[in-house]
Amino acid sequence: MPEPLDTLIQQHRNEAGGLMPLLHAVQAAYGFVAPEMVEPIAKGFNLSRAEVHGVISYYHHFRTTPPGRTVVQVCRAEACKACGSDGLMAEVEQRLGIKAHETRADGAVSLEPVYCLGLCAQSPAMQVNDRLFARVTPERLPAVLSAVEVAA
Amino acid sequence: MSAVKVFVPCDSAALAAGANEVAAALLNECARRGLAIDLVRNGSRGLFWLEPLVEVGTALGRVAYGPVTPEDVVSLLDAGLLDGGEHALRHGITEQIPFLALQERLTFRRMGITDPLSLADYEAHDGWQGLKRAVGMGSADLLHEVTHSGLRGRGGAAFPAGIKWKTVAGLQAAQKYVVCNADEGDSGTYSDRMTLEGDPFMLIEGMAIAAMTVGATEGYIYIRSEYPHAVATMTRAIALATEAGFLGDRVLGSEHIFHLHVRKAAGSYVCGEETAMLESLEGKRGIVRAKPPLPAIEGLFGLPTVINNVITFASVPVILARGAQFYRDYGMGRSHGTLPFQLAGNVKQGGLVEKAFGLTLRELLYGFGGGTRSGRPIKAVQVGGPLGAYVPESQWDVPLDYEAYAAIGAVLGHGGIVVHDDTADMAGLARYAMEFCAIESCGKCTPCRIGSTRGVEVIDRIAGGANREQQVILLRDLCETMVGGSLCAMGSMTPLPVLSALDHYPEDFGLTAADHQAA
Numbered sequence: 001m002p003e004p005l006d007t008l009i010q011q012h013r014n015e016a017g018g019l020m021p022l023l024h025a026v027q028a029a030y031g032f033v034a035p036e037m038v039e040p041i042a043k044g045f046n047l048s049r050a051e052v053h054g055v056i057s058y059y060h061h062f063r064t065t066p067p068g069r070t071v072v073q074v075c076r077a078e079a080c081k082a083c084g085s086d087g088l089m090a091e092v093e094q095r096l097g098i099k100a101h102e103t104r105a106d107g108a109v110s111l112e113p114v115y116c117l118g119l120c121a122q123s124p125a126m127q128v129n130d131r132l133f134a135r136v137t138p139e140r141l142p143a144v145l146s147a148v149e150v151a152a
Numbered sequence: 153m154s155a156v157k158v159f160v161p162c163d164s165a166a167l168a169a170g171a172n173e174v175a176a177a178l179l180n181e182c183a184r185r186g187l188a189i190d191l192v193r194n195g196s197r198g199l200f201w202l203e204p205l206v207e208v209g210t211a212l213g214r215v216a217y218g219p220v221t222p223e224d225v226v227s228l229l230d231a232g233l234l235d236g237g238e239h240a241l242r243h244g245i246t247e248q249i250p251f252l253a254l255q256e257r258l259t260f261r262r263m264g265i266t267d268p269l270s271l272a273d274y275e276a277h278d279g280w281q282g283l284k285r286a287v288g289m290g291s292a293d294l295l296h297e298v299t300h301s302g303l304r305g306r307g308g309a310a311f312p313a314g315i316k317w318k319t320v321a322g323l324q325a326a327q328k329y330v331v332c333n334a335d336e337g338d339s340g341t342y343s344d345r346m347t348l349e350g351d352p353f354m355l356i357e358g359m360a361i362a363a364m365t366v367g368a369t370e371g372y373i374y375i376r377s378e379y380p381h382a383v384a385t386m387t388r389a390i391a392l393a394t395e396a397g398f399l400g401d402r403v404l405g406s407e408h409i410f411h412l413h414v415r416k417a418a419g420s421y422v423c424g425e426e427t428a429m430l431e432s433l434e435g436k437r438g439i440v441r442a443k444p445p446l447p448a449i450e451g452l453f454g455l456p457t458v459i460n461n462v463i464t465f466a467s468v469p470v471i472l473a474r475g476a477q478f479y480r481d482y483g484m485g486r487s488h489g490t491l492p493f494q495l496a497g498n499v500k501q502g503g504l505v506e507k508a509f510g511l512t513l514r515e516l517l518y519g520f521g522g523g524t525r526s527g528r529p530i531k532a533v534q535v536g537g538p539l540g541a542y543v544p545e546s547q548w549d550v551p552l553d554y555e556a557y558a559a560i561g562a563v564l565g566h567g568g569i570v571v572h573d574d575t576a577d578m579a580g581l582a583r584y585a586m587e588f589c590a591i592e593s594c595g596k597c598t599p600c601r602i603g604s605t606r607g608v609e610v611i612d613r614i615a616g617g618a619n620r621e622q623q624v625i626l627l628r629d630l631c632e633t634m635v636g637g638s639l640c641a642m643g644s645m646t647p648l649p650v651l652s653a654l655d656h657y658p659e660d661f662g663l664t665a666a667d668h669q670a671a
Contacts, residue, residue, distance in 0.1 A: 016434075016453065017415075017433050017434040017435040017453075018435060019435030019436075020415065020416070020418065020432060020433075020435050021415070021416070023418070024377075024416050024418070045435075051436075054437050055435070055436060055437055058420065058437035058438065059418035059419055059420050059437075059438070060418070060419035060420060061377045061417075061418035061419035061420075062418055077339030077340075077538065077588075078339040078340060078497065078534055078538060078570045078581070078584070079339045079340045079496040079497040079568075079570045080339070081497075081581070081584070082496075082497030082498040082570055082571060082572045082573070082576065083497060083498050083525065114378060115337065115339070115421060115588070115591075115592075116336075116337060116338070116339045116378065117168075117378055118164070118165070118336065118341075118342040118345040118378065118379060119164070119165050119168050119342070120339060120340045120341065120342055120494065120496030120497065120502070120568070120570070121165065121200035121201070121342070121494070121495060121496050121499070121502025121503050121504075122165060122168065122169060122200050122201075122203070122502065123496070123497060123498075125168065130380065132164055132167055132168035133168055134165060134168035134169045134203075135169065
């Protein structure tokens with residue numbers, strides 16, 4: 001069971017600039033920040049709901065819907081583009097049967113673009129859940145995506 | 153006889169290439185053969201085309217093997233890996249590999265040599281020397297030292313660190329802050345990541361010296377969420393350094409107080425801009441603030457704040473340990489010291505090259521990089537991140553120096569160098585620059601927020617071919633508005649990659665040389 005939301009709010013409400021650490025804690029515990037959490041968070045931090053919603057929606061990292069059981073990220077930035085990441089993204093979309101920013105209907109997998117994983121000397125790079133993969137050639141891709149099949 | 157030391161990096165770039173699997177295979181196979189090894193998880197040397205780079209401690213020095221896969225482990229041990237034996241993957245003594253031997257590693261001198269979280273390792277390799285000297289100096293002497301070293305902000309803006317620190321030191325306030333910008337979002341850069349993961353105590357030492365200099369007692373390191381390994385290593389390093397008395401209520405037993413915290417960013421590129429980062433640290437949307445007031449005067453929570461990039465702080469310990477003059481003597485013109493250049497993209501030998509300012513791009517691309525990985529000719533090189541210019545071959549002999557690059561309308565930025573071969577579509581890359589700006593703009597300035605979307609459309613029309621000349625004039629006009637009408641680099645520098653692509657590669661936009669003259 002994840003930590004109750006109230007407990008997390010109590011842990012961070014007196015911290016200087018504590019809203020961001022709270023949202024990270026919520027997403028770590030629940031996988032996303034649900035819309036119905038906005039009101040208790042706003043109350044706990046003495047902010048308006050608009051302010052809390054504004055912060056959640058501003059940052060790419062925070063999700064407001066549950067992610068797939070596996071999250072696949074493909075780097076879209078220049079260093080990876082220089083080594084074929086456009087083709088890689090197309091191949092990943094085809095293999096997973098979804099487009100970037102989508103979650104598959106069976107809930108098995110979400111596909112997200114990411115702008116730089118810091119592996120720019122070994123592009124193209126991907127991340128599958130918490131695991132990083134460098135130099136992802138078309139030949140290596142099936143092995144990289146094998147975690148998705150397990151979760152499906 | 154003691155166990156042989158074997159090094160397998162724990163840097164995330166090594167992990168992404170399979171370092172954990174190699175380490176496990178080594179432990180298994182050595183156990184099976186009854187061989188005693190002492191496995192050290194070091195940082196990365198920054199020779200990324202060789203990762204996972206396995207090193208073995210021998211009487212002659214550390215011997216390198218790479219890139220090693222788990223399948224290579226058996227043949228490596230058969231070849232006498234633990235004695236530095238001959239093998240197809242052997243590269244000789246690590247320090248003698250030309251890529252490494254030709255560098256001038258001042259800031260990165262420990263990188264890949266030590267276990268990042270070993271205080272004993274750090275101390276044994278000149279760690280804390282700068283802080284120990286700083287603790288006996290007054291603020292004025294420290295300011296003089298940092299100013300005289302010529303150190304300029306390594307995040308990209310290249311503002312003299314000493315002058316920024318002096319402003320904060322001269323203010324009276326109930327609380328002052330030191331904030332490290334570790335929101336390394338530029339594609340093609342990873343020197344901050346390597347520091348956070350590979351030598352975290354160096355950053356702690358640099359920030360502690362800054363805090364001592366300006367009278368700050370609280371510090372934050374703002375690390376991007378895309379770097380979970382860096383967040384974990386840095387958090388652990390702060391706990392260890394606090395426990396050992398290098399941070400906390402009595403830094404090195406002195407009267408100085410310095411508490412340091414890690415804050416995780418959340419995937420917004422513009423939060424690498426210092427005022428947007430402050431907003432984010434305060435728990436708000438990362439919207440850029442108008443300057444003045446300068447963050448040095450009204451920074452985090454409205455109080456005086458020193459903000460520098462990871463590499464700026466990380467360069468401070470060696471300046472204090474070896475003296476300002478030692479550091480100042482490296483480099484050229486007004487660019488003193490060294491910069492960790494990061495070779496990335498389509499390059500054969502990608503990795504970190506720390507050199508004094510003044511070498512050329514050509515030396516980096518061919519001398520260190522060995523040309524492209526694809527084996528095709530290099531067409532364009534983007535220097536200084538996604539907001540940096542595409543530099544064509546005619547400019548590859550310009551010295552890498554802040555002023556020399558400014559003179560050709562380019563920037564060194566954070567030292568990222570992304571190589572593209574002759575298959576690159578420069579109009580497509582220009583379009584991507586506008587698209588990235590549209591995705592990442594904080595929305596405060598209209599030319600950035602809306603101009604970037606219009607920029608994508610105009611480039612599409614140029615590619616489409618209708619009224620091409622007029623559309624090019626429109627694109628230039630739009631870029632001028634973005635440069636002049638944006639508060640921060642996001643909007644004002646996006647035109648740099650766009651216009652450099654247009655100016656140097658007009659044929660990719662469907663323009664003949666004659667069209668181009670007319671436009």
